[in-house]
Amino acid sequence: MSIPLLQVALDNTSLEDAIASIEQYGHLIDIVEVGTILHVAEGLHATKTLRAMYPDKILLDDIKGADAGKTLAELCFGAGADIMTAICAADINTMIAMKKVGEKMTPVRDVQIELYGDWTYEQAASWLAAGIDQLVYHRSRDAELAGKTWDTPDFEKIGKLCEMGFKVTITGGLNKEDLHLFKDYPIHCVIGGRSIRNAANPAAEAQAFQTEIRRIWGAK
Template sequence: MKLQLAVDRVSIEKAIEIICEAEQYIDIIEIGTSLIKDFGLESVKRIRQKFPDKVILADIKTVDEAEYEFEAIYRAGADIATVLGAASLETIRICQKVAQKYQKDYMIDLLETSPEKQLELKQFTDGILCVHLPSDKSTGLQALIESTLAQIHDFPRLAVAGGIKPENMAEMKKANFEIAIVGSSITKSASIPESAKLFKSLVGGEE
């Protein structure tokens, strides 16, 4: 399992500081939605410049204007871009097409999608499906995982986000997620390096 660090709601300078502290333990840098909304493509460009060898995900949550947004974010330096599963299938197909053009990855965020839509999204077998507990909900990750995996358990590439803590990492591993996305449990901890190191050990990396 890979560890993705979500960095959000800070300045670009602070984001870079946080990433530097966690860098040796993380596999993917996530530039969060609010960070991109606050600072635009500059956030992606500067973090790409600072971390040229890291995989970068830009959490742009595209829901329309797919070609324009995905083209722009890949050109800025992102390796993975996100589209909302609630978007139309046509929009998601455009995201898929642009990702293939740039030889990049794309992630479909299942935030608030219905079981029926989740089944439809299984056609995008070259993408990543992300089971995502909304930030505005404080509990319910395990129930969400169970209900969502009932539809998509056999999908080849799965990620999970929202409310991940050291004490529930064992459940994430059992579910065979490819990527565990962790934010404030690392970024707001007393020691970012120690927290990142702990999560890396729990996902199966080196301590």
């Protein structure tokens, strides 16, 4: 299996905080994410600033777009994002509209679907048919706060989505101690958020994630 990428979600409530955080470990990670919270707080100013800070990193804008795909894609890709997210509840035409904007750009930009709530494998097949092959399997932060842990149905769904041909990103309060739970799956990307941002030493924690990812997936 290939080695999963490491992404950090900047879910800070201000750009100032996000910058102070990412400066500590940005060089150690693969994907810089403008988290939904940061984007809600600061808009495209956050996207543009992080693009300027990290011209060579993959920049993901987690806006969870639900409609008006063309306009949102023009905004997010135009501000420098390589990848933007759509919510799974969006109409397929919204996702396709985003994808089309990205395909016309150089380099090509891409769309990733955020799985929340109810979705079906039939929908997932329609995303693949439209050329959208990246998705995020999510344990909701609020479901997590309400006590939901990673369990068998999660792993079954992740396995099936990988088999279908999706590049699957996993997220939702992940600690490095959780990563081994996913060892049997060809995970495309792991998102660390609070566990890295709020660590006593965020750089050491980011490095520890990378080491653990290589320990688990590197030997295969």
